[in-house]
Amino acid sequence: MKGNLKRSEALKLIRPGEIRVRIAPSPTGPLHIGTARTTLFNYLFAKKYKGSFILRIEDTDIGRSTKEFEEDIKQNLKWLGLEWDEGPYRQSERKEIYRKYIEKLLKEKSAYCCFCSKEELEEQRQYKMSIGEPPLYSGKCRNLTPAQIKKNLGQGKPFIIRFNNSQKTDGEKIIFNDLIRGKIEFNKTLLGDFAIAKSLDAPLYNLVVVIDDFKMKITHIIRGEDHISNTPKQILLQKVLKLPQPKYAHLPLILGPDKSKLSKRHNTVAVSKYRKDGYLPEALINFMVLLGWNPKDNREIFSLPSLIKEFTFEGIQKAGAIFNISKLDWINGFYIRQKSIKKLTELCLPYLIEKGLVEPIFKTEQYPPAYGGKIITPSYQISETRENINFENLEKIINLYQERLKKLSEIVELTDFFFRLKLNYPKELLRWKDMTDKEIKESLDKLTKVLGKIKEKNWTALNLEEILLKEVKAGRASKDRGYLLWPLRVALTGKKTSAGPFEIAEILGKEKTLKRIKEAINIII
Ligand code: GLU
Numbered sequence: 001m002k003g004n005l006k007r008s009e010a011l012k013l014i015r016p017g018e019i020r021v022r023i024a025p026s027p028t029g030p031l032h033i034g035t036a037r038t039t040l041f042n043y044l045f046a047k048k049y050k051g052s053f054i055l056r057i058e059d060t061d062i063g064r065s066t067k068e069f070e071e072d073i074k075q076n077l078k079w080l081g082l083e084w085d086e087g088p089y090r091q092s093e094r095k096e097i098y099r100k101y102i103e104k105l106l107k108e109k110s111a112y113c114c115f116c117s118k119e120e121l122e123e124q125r126q127y128k129m130s131i132g133e134p135p136l137y138s139g140k141c142r143n144l145t146p147a148q149i150k151k152n153l154g155q156g157k158p159f160i161i162r163f164n165n166s167q168k169t170d171g172e173k174i175i176f177n178d179l180i181r182g183k184i185e186f187n188k189t190l191l192g193d194f195a196i197a198k199s200l201d202a203p204l205y206n207l208v209v210v211i212d213d214f215k216m217k218i219t220h221i222i223r224g225e226d227h228i229s230n231t232p233k234q235i236l237l238q239k240v241l242k243l244p245q246p247k248y249a250h251l252p253l254i255l256g257p258d259k260s261k262l263s264k265r266h267n268t269v270a271v272s273k274y275r276k277d278g279y280l281p282e283a284l285i286n287f288m289v290l291l292g293w294n295p296k297d298n299r300e301i302f303s304l305p306s307l308i309k310e311f312t313f314e315g316i317q318k319a320g321a322i323f324n325i326s327k328l329d330w331i332n333g334f335y336i337r338q339k340s341i342k343k344l345t346e347l348c349l350p351y352l353i354e355k356g357l358v359e360p361i362f363k364t365e366q367y368p369p370a371y372g373g374k375i376i377t378p379s380y381q382i383s384e385t386r387e388n389i390n391f392e393n394l395e396k397i398i399n400l401y402q403e404r405l406k407k408l409s410e411i412v413e414l415t416d417f418f419f420r421l422k423l424n425y426p427k428e429l430l431r432w433k434d435m436t437d438k439e440i441k442e443s444l445d446k447l448t449k450v451l452g453k454i455k456e457k458n459w460t461a462l463n464l465e466e467i468l469l470k471e472v473k474a475g476r477a478s479k480d481r482g483y484l485l486w487p488l489r490v491a492l493t494g495k496k497t498s499a500g501p502f503e504i505a506e507i508l509g510k511e512k513t514l515k516r517i518k519e520a521i522n523i524i525i
Contacts, residue, residue: 019051020219022087024058024209027069030270031076033323034224034254034262037288041251042222043082044289044311054216055087060208062092076271080281081304089216091208098203101211101241102161102196110167110240111196113159114141115152136192142166161197165189169239174232179220179249179313186232194233206230210237213246222249226261249313252292255320262323278351278408283332291321301334329406336405345391345398348411349380355412357419358394359383384421396507400499414498418507423494423516427523432486437524443487444521446475451505451514459510461502468502491520 021042025035046053055077059065074088091098105111114137116124125135142164144152152159165188174186196207203211209230213221228250238245256266268274274284286302293315295302302310336344352358360378367373380389401414417423430440450471454463468488472481489501492508505513 017050018219019046019049020054020217021046021051021222022054022056022213022216022218023223024056024212025073026058026061026064027066027073028061028064029069030072030272032269033267033271033274033288034269035073036076036080036082036271036284037254037291038223038251039077039082040080040285040288041249041293041311041316044307045220045222045313046085047308048311051219052085053082054089054218055084056089056212056216057087057091058205058208059090059092060203060205065092072270072272076275079275080271080285086216089212091212094208094212095201095203097215098197098208098211099200101207102200102203105163105196105240106161108240110164111161112142112144112164112193113149113152114162114193114195115144115157115159116140117158134190134192136190137162137194139166139193142193159199160195161199162193163196163233163237163240165191165193165236167240169236174235176231176235176245176248178228179247180252180316181228181250181318184228184231188232188236191233191236196237206233207237210234210241210243214238214241214243218246220247220249222251225250225253249316252317253320254291255322257322257324259320259322267323267325276409278347278410279328279332280335280347280408283328283335286335287328287331290327291323292316301331333404333406336408337402339402341395341399341402344402344405345395348398348408349394351409351411352394352415352419355416356383357412357416358389361388382419384419393507400503400507417493417495417498418504420494422519425490425494425523429494429496430487430490430520430524432482433480435483435487439483440487440524441521443484444491444517444524446471446484447488447491447517448514448521451510451517454510456510459506461500461506464505465502487520488517491517 023035023039023042025031043053045051055074057065057070057073059070070088077083102111106113116137121137124138128135141162169188172188174188174191176184178184194206195204197203212218213234231248231250235245237243254262256262258266260266262269268277271284275281282303285304285307286300289302289307289311290300293311294317295310295315339347349358349360353360358380359382360380363377363379364374365377367375380391380394381387382389397415397418398411401411405411405414430444432440435443447468450467451464454467468484469481472484475484485501489498489504490496492498492501492504492513498504508516
């Protein structure tokens with residue numbers, strides 16, 4: 001393929017340390033999953049070639065940019081492990097630089113002040129469209145005389161600054177070789193006299209990007225495909241300002257399941273929300289890289305270090321990448337299963353604490369200064385019952401669910417019954433198949449009797465299983481263990497589905513187990 005040849009040729013020329021890439025998020029919202037994916041590709045490319053990855057905060061839209069969003073962007077990039085080597089630079093702190101360029105463009109007549117009113121522009125736009133022409137600016141203010149300009153300015157007429165696209169550049173076409181999409185051509189005249197600033201101190205995106213990318217010596221611009229139409233405008237500005245042209249790589253769009261561009265309508269877009277839901281950063285990284293990039297084989301699990309080695313532009317597809325949340329769940333489940341129980345418990349605890357099921361108690365112990373002064377050891381208590389619960393018991397609970405957990409937040413729904421004083425469930429839940437109330441009560445009575453005899457020291461899942469299965473064989477439930485075990489499981493959990501009753505009973509302990517069976521009997525009679 002011609003495109004491929006070009007891009008591998010281009011990449012061959014790269015020497016380690018030369019690469020400089022950047023992301024330029026606008027702090028007008030929290031870190032978006034699409035921006036995070038763009039960051040990942042930039043990061044991988046920079047790390048692979050031992051280059052630099054730069055963070056530039058594009059806060060030219062003063063009205064909509066906030067410090068909080070900037071913080072969110074930085075925090076979540078760090079959480080994902082995508083740390084920048086330089087920056088953050090803020091465009092709001094670089095106005096002087098942009099102003100010089102605007103003045104230069106105006107002086108050289110590569111830009112001009114346009115005094116047309118909004119209404120006038122809208123009318124022109126409508127007219128152009130009505131005659132089937134692209135709705136470009138007519139160029140009315142392009143040739144105003146210095147005297148006219150002076151007069152307008154004197155009258156305080158509002159204006160914007162436009163790029164003068166009527167000047168000669170080399171050829172009518174803007175052509176560039178996209179590292180992903182191959183050769184891309186734009187007709188220069190179709191770009192019109194686009195706006196580059198609202199005033200000398202308020203430059204607009206296309207201009208600031210060109211200046212910053214030059215000043216920051218950016219070699220490769222890797223960004224979403226939605227910016228493709230901006231690229232020829234930026235190239236034109238580079239030509240006129242005689243700046244070197246960086247290489248471009250436009251990543252495929254992220255699409256919702258209905259194949260339209262991913263938006264809030266489809267899925268959550270804020271990275272912070274995924275984090276809050278209990279997706280692990282390594283899972284999100286793994287998921288995001290597959291939104292547009294594929295290895296040559298059909299592997300699906302990749303860590304950040306392995307991606308740095310394996311990443312290539314050749315692996316990036318041109319077609320839009322469909323955002324499939326069940327794939328993310330699957331990947332997250334995979335990474336959850338790789339965690340040690342200790343680590344997973346630590347990760348799940350904040351969710352249990354936030355929902356008020358468990359509380360940390362901080363005990364401060366004093367030591368002589370030579371031994372390090374004081375240390376704080378957290379221990380835990382169950383909020384509703386005020387009982388202490390040690391970390392090992394919490395680990396046992398989490399262990400029961402490691403296999404089925406898809407995101408950390410699910411731990412609340414799965415394990416809350418361990419921490420409740422009293423369970424709340426409808427009587428019907430105790431019924432296995434066509435059991436009558438009387439039969440349910442008999443089963444629960446039998447459980448009380450059999451379990452009551454087991455000594456505390458023998459209260460292990462293994463023993464309980466052995467003893468109860470013996471009982472199943474001997475008793476009326478012989479053909480179906482559900483007759484005994486279903487009411488037991490529901491009595492202990494109040495849930496339709498859960499981990500097995502023996503493991504749960506072991507963790508609850510003899511006293512609580514018998515208490516819950518008693519409560520179930522009270523429900524059934
Ligand atoms: N602020 C733009 C964005 O977040 C930056 C585009 C670019 O990389 O040039 O999409």
